[in-house]
Amino acid sequence: MLRTARFAFTMARRSITRRKFRSALTILGIIIGISAVVSLMTLGIGMKSQVESTLNEMLGAGIIINSSTYGIDIPEHVQYYVSQVPGVNKSIPIIMSMVYIGNKPHTVVGIDPEQANEVYQVTIEDGRGLRSGDMDAVVLDSTIASNLGVKVNDTITFNTQTGGLGKTFKVVGIIRPIASFGQFASIGCFITLDAAQDFFGTPDRVSSILIRLDDPSQGEQVEAILKQMFPDANVLRQEEIMSNINRIMSTIDGVLLGLASISLMVGALGIMNTVMMSVHERRREIGMLKAVGGERWHILIIFLSEALLISFIGGVFGCIFGLGGVYLIQWFVKTLGLNIIVPLLISPQILALGLMAALAVGSVAGFYPSWKAANVRPVEALRYE
Amino acid sequence: MSNVVELRNVVKTYDLGGAIKVDALRGINLNVERGEFMSIMGPSGCGKSTLLNIIGGLDSPTSGQVIIDGIDITHMSERDLAHIRREKIGFVFQFFNLVPLLTALENVQIPMIFAGRYSNAEIKERAIELLRLVGLEHRLHHRPNQMSGGEQQRVAIARALANEPSIILADEPTGNVDRETGLKIIHLMKNLNETLGQTFIIVTHDPDIAHISKRIIYMLDGQVIPEPPRLTMNPSSSILAEERRKMLLSELKWLEVSIKNLEAKKMKLNKESYLQAKLGYKKRLEMLKKALQEEYKGRR
Numbered sequence: 305m306l307r308t309a310r311f312a313f314t315m316a317r318r319s320i321t322r323r324k325f326r327s328a329l330t331i332l333g334i335i336i337g338i339s340a341v342v343s344l345m346t347l348g349i350g351m352k353s354q355v356e357s358t359l360n361e362m363l364g365a366g367i368i369i370n371s372s373t374y375g376i377d378i379p380e381h382v383q384y385y386v387s388q389v390p391g392v393n394k395s396i397p398i399i400m401s402m403v404y405i406g407n408k409p410h411t412v413v414g415i416d417p418e419q420a421n422e423v424y425q426v427t428i429e430d431g432r433g434l435r436s437g438d439m440d441a442v443v444l445d446s447t448i449a450s451n452l453g454v455k456v457n458d459t460i461t462f463n464t465q466t467g468g469l470g471k472t473f474k475v476v477g478i479i480r481p482i483a484s485f486g487q488f489a490s491i492g493c494f495i496t497l498d499a500a501q502d503f504f505g506t507p508d509r510v511s512s513i514l515i516r517l518d519d520p521s522q523g524e525q526v527e528a529i530l531k532q533m534f535p536d537a538n539v540l541r542q543e544e545i546m547s548n549i550n551r552i553m554s555t556i557d558g559v560l561l562g563l564a565s566i567s568l569m570v571g572a573l574g575i576m577n578t579v580m581m582s583v584h585e586r587r588r589e590i591g592m593l594k595a596v597g598g599e600r601w602h603i604l605i606i607f608l609s610e611a612l613l614i615s616f617i618g619g620v621f622g623c624i625f626g627l628g629g630v631y632l633i634q635w636f637v638k639t640l641g642l643n644i645i646v647p648l649l650i651s652p653q654i655l656a657l658g659l660m661a662a663l664a665v666g667s668v669a670g671f672y673p674s675w676k677a678a679n680v681r682p683v684e685a686l687r688y689e
Numbered sequence: 690m691s692n693v694v695e696l697r698n699v700v701k702t703y704d705l706g707g708a709i710k711v712d713a714l715r716g717i718n719l720n721v722e723r724g725e726f727m728s729i730m731g732p733s734g735c736g737k738s739t740l741l742n743i744i745g746g747l748d749s750p751t752s753g754q755v756i757i758d759g760i761d762i763t764h765m766s767e768r769d770l771a772h773i774r775r776e777k778i779g780f781v782f783q784f785f786n787l788v789p790l791l792t793a794l795e796n797v798q799i800p801m802i803f804a805g806r807y808s809n810a811e812i813k814e815r816a817i818e819l820l821r822l823v824g825l826e827h828r829l830h831h832r833p834n835q836m837s838g839g840e841q842q843r844v845a846i847a848r849a850l851a852n853e854p855s856i857i858l859a860d861e862p863t864g865n866v867d868r869e870t871g872l873k874i875i876h877l878m879k880n881l882n883e884t885l886g887q888t889f890i891i892v893t894h895d896p897d898i899a900h901i902s903k904r905i906i907y908m909l910d911g912q913v914i915p916e917p918p919r920l921t922m923n924p925s926s927s928i929l930a931e932e933r934r935k936m937l938l939s940e941l942k943w944l945e946v947s948i949k950n951l952e953a954k955k956m957k958l959n960k961e962s963y964l965q966a967k968l969g970y971k972k973r974l975e976m977l978k979k980a981l982q983e984e985y986k987g988r989r
């Protein structure tokens with residue numbers, strides 16, 4: 305058995321190297337399929353973990369109250385009532401809104417510098433952080449800063465709309481990018497709450513109140529109370545947001561995987577075709593192998609190993625190219641100037657899965673032609689030249 | 690049990706669908722003794738290959754009984770037949786049928802790999818030994834396309850011997866090499882037969898090659914006939930001129946041998962029957978020579 309398998313692999317190896325061009329095309333088919341699977345799954349997992357950590361950072365495992373109009377119209381003192389709700393550990397009023405810098409939209413967060421660390425993980429790379437009373441200071445994350453081409457002590461102008469009259473802020477600090485998730489919210493531009501209220505012309509108003517809970521498991525209760533207290537407001541619980549986002553993500557995952565499986569299917573057809581041709585060309589050889597005592601399973605193994613070897617090579621290169629594909633997407637996103645960090649999490653599970661998918665495709669696609677080979681009638685195969 | 694092959698009333702009919710049937714073998718009875726070196730001759734389509742395939746367990750008869758090495762293989766399953774082929778039979782084909790991807794050494798190993806009788810080291814050792822036996826120790830790592838036809842056929846013979854089979858079946862082993870090489874190959878087989886004692890059954894069209902063997906059987910239309918096909922039988926038009934010529938030649942050889950035997954046994958026979966036989970042979974010899982002359986004229 306083992307000996308036959310080893311012998312079969314020797315033959316498979318030589319058969320593949322003899323028909324280089326044909327084998328290369330077949331392997332390419334598998335590479336495309338597997339690299340699609342690997343890169344899409346890596347992206348999917350990376351995006352999911354990204355979203356999760358972002359939400360964690362943004363919400364600090366809690367609840368966010370937004371204005372139902374998504375404007376800046378929640379009276380700041382509401383925060384006091386919120387803080388009195390049992391189960392609420394900390395409540396922080398913020399303004400999160402959109403401004404134009406140049407003519408690109410950015411999300412700006414106005415927050416009390418003293419409380420910023422309660423919800424955001426801030427690491428200063430250059431300059432300093434915000435201080436209370438800073439009215440024209442801005443802190444940017446390094447991605448935005450490099451996109452805008454500014455350094456510490458440079459100035460940038462905020463506009464409420466394109467072309468409008470702006471206000472100039474001085475960049476006082478650059479921080480490491482806080483996790484973000486795509487267009488939904490990329491948070492990387494901070495001013496003080498006072499400055500934001502001043503800029504937007506909304507004194508004593510905020511757009512959201514971030515709430516940290518004493519105990520995350522009380523989320524539902526606290527949410528219910530808040531909803532009663534502020535029926536007009538939009539109360540979002542993190543878990544809820546998370547499950548919504550997860551739903552969207554798994555839909556995206558499904559679509560991507562669907563695409564990947566179609567390309568895998570094409571690869572499978574390639575293998576089937578190659579092995580079929582090999583069986584056809586080697587009919588006489590099969591007849592001989594049976595004449596010298598080969599049984600069905602001997603022949604089956606010989607041809608199946610050709611399919612498996614092709615798919616194994618395709619799988620290995622597919623994994624490599626799949627990871628390369630993720631880098632490519634990262635680079636692409638960057639050159640487009642989109643402010644999205646596509647994380648790259650190389651997970652050994654995905655690579656193992658990619659390889660296994662390749663072998664599964666190979667054995668399924670190779671089985672039919674190999675079975676045909678195993679059932680060749682030796683007398684007929686040997687009769688004619 | 691000295692018979693290594695016993696065929697009893699073996700019939701093979703191919704059903705081509707509809708009412709069309711081809712009788713490839715029509716009641717063959719044949720015993721082959723262990724260690725025999727035997728040739729089968731006969732015109733194309735007379736059923737030689739079919740017979741060989743049935744003896745070798747590649748094909749099953751429509752009726753009758755096939756006993757190989759004392760084992761009745763007539764109704765064996767495909768698996769058991771594969772086992773018989775592996776252990777008892779060695780095939781040599783007209784078109785060599787080596788695996789082009791493998792070296793001579795690897796080709797010889799195939800039957801042993803399937804059989805699982807020897808260890809890996811033994812397999813390799815044995816394969817080298819067998820190739821030495823057929824005079825190819827300098828071609829171990831050559832691929833079939835790097836060898837001459839004769840060399841390829843010798844590799845095939847080594848492969849046939851791999852599992853120490855009882856019977857070697859060769860279907861026109863010289864059909865694809867020149868005459869001289871063909872004769873060398875037959876002599877090699879003959880030597881192997883004498884040294885190793887295996888039974889050889891060889892299908893051939895070449896009377897010279899056939900006459901190297903002690904025993905020749907002739908076939909015609911799916912039957913074994915006691916003597917070479919006679920002229921008076923008026924060979925059917927389906928037989929090609931080339932075939933006909935070969936048949937005539939082989940009969941000539943047969944007659945010559947028969948006359949020699951007759952002379953040798955002269956003393957034991959009574960005069961009457963001796964003279965009668967001699968007269969009969971003479972007549973046929975003349976007819977045969979005339980027919981052959983016409984044959985050659987016709988060819989020109």
Ligand SMILES: Nc1ncnc2c1ncn2[C@@H]1O[C@H](COP(=O)(O)OP(=O)(O)OP(=O)(O)O)[C@@H](O)[C@H]1O
Binds near residue numbers: 713738
């Ligand atoms: N699978 C088959 N189906 C139908 N007819 C067959 C089949 N195999 C053989 N035959 C027929 O059986 C007869 C004997 O064939 P066989 O191959 O045994 O002849 P042969 O003596 O070996 O001829 P040759 O010298 O040309 O090799 C032929 O008439 C052939 O056409």
Ligand SMILES: [Mg+2]
Binds near residue numbers: 737739
């Ligand atoms: Mg034949």
